[in-house]
Structures are given as C-alpha cells and as structure tokens.
Amino acid sequence: MKNEVKSEFAFASSLLLISLLVLWDTNRAEDPAITVSVSPKIFPYIVGCFLLLLSLALMIQILRGKIATPEGEVEGAPILRSDFRSFAMVIGSIIAFVLLVQRAGFVISTALTFFGITLAFGVTSKLKSLGIALAFSLIVYESFTRFLNVDLPAGWLSFL
Numbered sequence: 001m002k003n004e005v006k007s008e009f010a011f012a013s014s015l016l017l018i019s020l021l022v023l024w025d026t027n028r029a030e031d032p033a034i035t036v037s038v039s040p041k042i043f044p045y046i047v048g049c050f051l052l053l054l055s056l057a058l059m060i061q062i063l064r065g066k067i068a069t070p071e072g073e074v075e076g077a078p079i080l081r082s083d084f085r086s087f088a089m090v091i092g093s094i095i096a097f098v099l100l101v102q103r104a105g106f107v108i109s110t111a112l113t114f115f116g117i118t119l120a121f122g123v124t125s126k127l128k129s130l131g132i133a134l135a136f137s138l139i140v141y142e143s144f145t146r147f148l149n150v151d152l153p154a155g156w157l158s159f160l
Contacts, residue, residue: 008067012058019051089120105155110137 026044093116100109114133115126123129144150 008062012055015055019048022048086120093117105157106152107137107141
C-alpha cells in the first residue's frame with residue numbers, strides 16, 4: 001500500500017471511528033423524563049449515520065484507487081506557503097471568545113471573535129467589519145434570548 005493511500009485510509013478510518021463513537025454515545029444517552037414529540041437523540045443519530053455512510057463511501061473510493069491529489073502535484077502549479085499569521089489570528093480569536101464569553105458576555109465576545117477572524121482573512125474596511133460583527137452578534141443574542149428562551153451570558157451589556 002502506498003504512503004498516500006495509507007494516510008487517506010487512516011483519515012477515513014478515523015471518521016468511521018468518530019461515527020461509531022457518536023452512535024454508541026447516543027445509544028447510551030437516557031431519554032428525557034418528559035414526553036416529547038421528537039427525541040433529543042434523533043439529531044445525533046442522523047449525524048452519526050451520515051458520518052458512517054460518508055466514511056464507508058470514502059473507504060470504498062480509496063480502495064478503488066481514487067485518491068486526492070495534493071496541492072502542487074500538477075506540474076507547474078506553485079506550492080503556496082502556509083499563512084501561520086492568519087491561522088494564529090483565527091485561533092487567538094477563538095481562544096479570546098472562550099475566555100471572554102462569561103465575563104464580557106455573548107455579544108461582545110462574539111463580535112470580537114468575528115472581527116478578529118475577518119482581520120485574519122484580510123478585510124480592508126475594518127470599521128464596516130466591526131459594525132457587521134456587532135449587528136450580527138446582537139441579532140443572534142436577541143433571537144436566542146427573546147424568541148427561543150435560551151439564556152446567553154449578557155456580561156457587560158446586562159441592560160439588554
């Protein structure tokens with residue numbers, strides 16, 4: 001077995017294991033004490049079955065010899081360097097969200113996360129990006145708290 005085939009098969013096998021873990025864990029979960037029309041297990045079962053089918057289809061494709069072509073394999077195609085700065089900005093934005101969500105609240109931490117990710121992707125209009133991030137965060141916060149009755153941390157904007 002070639003090295004490329006082994007690595008792709010390892011990836012497909014990991015997807016298979018994750019799908020089996022999701023299905024096993026969903027099966028172990030207890031049903032709620034109240035009567036509900038749709039079981040809370042239905043979505044995890046759908047995701048687990050979908051991932052199981054995808055991983056099996058991927059394994060079949062690999063065994064048939066259809067493997068992906070890595071970047072730069074086509075003659076003359078340039079191999080681009082990884083952009084570690086942008087990657088670090090995205091990871092930093094996500095870490096900032098985790099650290100700020102309870103203190104600063106959902107709106108502020110989400111807006112900062114979205115804004116940080118847009119900066120990592122090279123946005124040119126920073127003020128516009130910040131405005132869109134704030135508006136989107138407010139809309140999501142209001143939708144969840146008022147319409148769905150889901151408590152999200154208000155943080156510094158507790159007057160909302």
